[in-house]
Amino acid sequence: MHSRSERQEICALNFYVENTLSTKEMTKHMEFHMSSTVSIRSLAIVFVIVLLAAVVPVRVVGQAPPTGTLWVTYVNSTPTTTSTGETLEIVFRVVYFTCDPYLGSIPNPADLIKTATFLLISVETQQSHEYPDTPVFPTGTPGEYRADIQIVPEDPAGRVWVYVKGMSLNLSVEGGALVGPPINTASEQTYDTSDLSLIQIGQPPSPSPFEKLLQGNELLLVALAAIILLLLAISLLARRGGKPSK
Numbered sequence: 001m002h003s004r005s006e007r008q009e010i011c012a013l014n015f016y017v018e019n020t021l022s023t024k025e026m027t028k029h030m031e032f033h034m035s036s037t038v039s040i041r042s043l044a045i046v047f048v049i050v051l052l053a054a055v056v057p058v059r060v061v062g063q064a065p066p067t068g069t070l071w072v073t074y075v076n077s078t079p080t081t082t083s084t085g086e087t088l089e090i091v092f093r094v095v096y097f098t099c100d101p102y103l104g105s106i107p108n109p110a111d112l113i114k115t116a117t118f119l120l121i122s123v124e125t126q127q128s129h130e131y132p133d134t135p136v137f138p139t140g141t142p143g144e145y146r147a148d149i150q151i152v153p154e155d156p157a158g159r160v161w162v163y164v165k166g167m168s169l170n171l172s173v174e175g176g177a178l179v180g181p182p183i184n185t186a187s188e189q190t191y192d193t194s195d196l197s198l199i200q201i202g203q204p205p206s207p208s209p210f211e212k213l214l215q216g217n218e219l220l221l222v223a224l225a226a227i228i229l230l231l232l233a234i235s236l237l238a239r240r241g242g243k244p245s246k
Contacts, residue, residue: 070094070110070169070180074144075187076195077162083202084151090118090197092164093144096171096178109143110171110178117168118149119184122156123198129155130165155201161186162197 074093082088094110118131129152136145163184171178187195 068096068176068178069182070096070113070171070178071107072164072169072181072185073107073190074192074195075162075164075185075190075197077197077199080196080198081200082151084153084155086151088149088151088162088199090147090149090162091139091144092116092147093141093192094169094171094180095143096180110169111138111142113145113169113171115168115170116145116147117165118147119163119165120155120201121161121163121184123159123161125156125158127156132168151201157202158200158204160199160201161188162199 072092072094074091076091078089078091079086094113095107096110097105097107100106113136115133116136118134119128120131121128131149134147134149136147138144139146163186164181166181166183166185167179169178169180183189187197
């Protein structure tokens with residue numbers, strides 16, 4: 001049998017143990033609760049970030065092409081061989097760019113252009129002649145126009161590039177005006193490989209006899225004859241060198 005004082009000590013010890021265990025359990029519970037709260041908050045933050053990434057539109061990264069500028073993407077001239085007094089047809093296409101947050105840069109056909117200035121520049125001499133403010137007409141294809149010019153004595157002869165002159169196109173749009181192209185543009189400056197604005201004005205000069213020789217099969221025959229003569233000469237020299245001296 002325990003004495004009263006011993007029983008009190010045992011009760012006090014049991015109370016201490018129980019309270020200590022309860023405190024530890026409460027601490028564990030609080031730590032678990034805090035950890036769960038932090039995890040839930042972290043998951044919530046990640047979810048919000050993913051949701052924003054999915055909802056906010058993706059914008060195109062990089063430098064957008066200049067707006068407010070007309071660009072010539074196609075220049076074609078026919079016929080490719082002409083002379084003074086004849087008519088040259090020029091077909092060209094014009095676009096301008098707008099920027100969209102979803103699609104990026106969008107080329108739009110430039111309709112309602114009324115006039116253009118054309119330059120004819122010699123390949124050999126750089127001599128030029130200008131056709132200012134020439135009326136142009138839609139071909140039916142969006143952004144495409146046709147113009148007719150007459151070849152005159154002032155035009156350079158020989159091989160000639162046909163250009164749409166830089167900054168000669170104008171188009172009024174809502175909110176302002178568009179001008180272009182930024183530089184003189186012939187088929188050599190466009191991305192379209194199907195166009196050609198290199199023409200021949202006047203008859204090309206007659207080739208010299210040597211040029212004719214280079215253009216025909218005669219050059220091959222001359223080369224073969226030269227090789228045969230060279231082989232014969234080498235053979236004769238070898239025979240003479242092999243004879244015994246008397």
